[in-house]
Amino acid sequence: MNTKSVTFLSNNIPIAANLYLPQGKPAGALVVGHPGTGVKEQAAGLYAQLLAEKGFITLAFDAAYQGESGGLPRGLEDPAQRIEDIKSAVTYLQTIYDNNIGVLGICASGGYGVAAAATDHRIKAIATVSAADIGRQFRNGGDGKQSMAVIQGMLDMAAADRSAKEPGSFPLFPTEEQAKAMGLHVYEGWKYYCTDQGQHPRSAKAFQWRSVELIAGFDAFRFADMIAPRPLLMITGSNAVTTWMTAAAITTAQSPKEHYIIEGATHVELYYKQPYVNRAVEKLQTFFNDKL
Template identity: 55%
Template sequence: MSRTRVSFVSAGIEIAAHLYTPGAPASVPWPALVVGHPGTGVKEQTSGTYARLMAERGFVTLAFDAAHQGESGGLPRGLEDPAQRVEDFKAAVSHLTTREEVDPGRIGLLGICASGSYSLAATAGDPRVRAVATVSTAEPARQFRFGADGAQDPAVFQALLAAAARARSTAARGEDPGVMTMFPETAEQAGALGGQHGIDGFEYYCTPRGEHERSAKFLAWESIDRMASSDAFHAIPLIGDRPLLQIIGERAVTAWMAVEAHQRATGPKELHWIEGAGHVDLYDKKRYVGPAVDKLTEYFTEHLSK
């Protein structure tokens, strides 16, 4: 297996990516996967882990940094723009179709966390995608509006919208609007704000377990009002008869979003539960990632066959 730095353009923004290729030479082009990272993540974290493991299983894989994040271009930094995130997936597919080692008729999408929802929207609008799979599906607009567990007081999001509006006015005056910090200073504080899900996120992004210098841990304030009118699940019925697999930890508080996406799908679909796993456990813990990769290999081998 080898890894190469590549780049491509998405809506005028240069996207930085890693292309993973299987070690053994192929007599014919390989099937390929675009692998998207969680919100505030980068390609060197969980998406890179899955891209590497799937390359070892015989797929060309492309893990990229979303526009405005990581090594990719785009201002302001830390912007979570749902429409751009979907466009990034489509642009990644376009890049794969130009590569001689890839069979353009055998391309799938693999989205993790936030990229799970964006990969569904991208598949819905791009018939070049043969199959789509997600791990720990989360839809950022829903998570901000309703909370990770779906039970958040509506006043919380209204307060965020008010803060985002103030930030826009501040920027209009030529002043620094600041950013929305995603994590507190300690795991205890993260638990007080978000329970075990908050602690899990802190332990991945803010400790040596998973942290990376280019994982911003913040959002540009205008991300909030862009998400207010976004619904990445709206177009799921357009996936039609192409297959959909969602892998979810049985303890994930975010599982309700994957269930909703599953209900909206009209074609072949499967919810695959990983025993004992929470949402973030599927990012990097071998005892959970291993079974997930086994299932993904089985799924994409079947649906990206000739």
């Protein structure tokens, strides 16, 4: 396997990516999207490397406004741009592999990938791992139990930020003590992004307040039924509190579709932890070999 650093444009924003090239004839080509606060060197890079070892050309990239990619202001999370990034990544892969191309989205990129596939027929198969619709995440919380007062309060702050002399940002992670008090899901996310377990110096630690307005009205799975007859695979852990979002997507989508559950895994453990990641990769290999 060979790895190359490459750049492509998305709405004229330079997007930094790592291209993984397998030995021998490729089994297919895959765009791999990272979680909402991640970068290409974390979970997306791990899956891209492992799938390249299975024979796929893979492309893991940093979202616009984040990581090594361009775009101002820094730390903006724009769902429309994130979807465009995926589509632009497909365009880039077409320049080196003129054949069927699939998309793998992890966490928030799972939601963005579903939305991209709904309207881009060049995407021949879509898979997700620990999928999250960032709109539902902000409105309802990771477990779906958050009071609507939380997002309303954030929209108040976003409105105030619009009137400020200079735009500001909000932190994405609580303190360690706060994370522990907020339950296993939040604490696992804190450990992955804020300790040596998975942290990276370029991963996002704060978002622009404008992001809240862009996210609050977003619905990643609104048009999931438009993916068919192209296939959809969604992988979750049996212990993931976010599975309700995948269930919502599967309910909306039409066949062929599959919800594959990995016993024992949580949402975040599917980012990095063995043997869960290998089980996911084995399922993804079979899926993309069959569908591309």
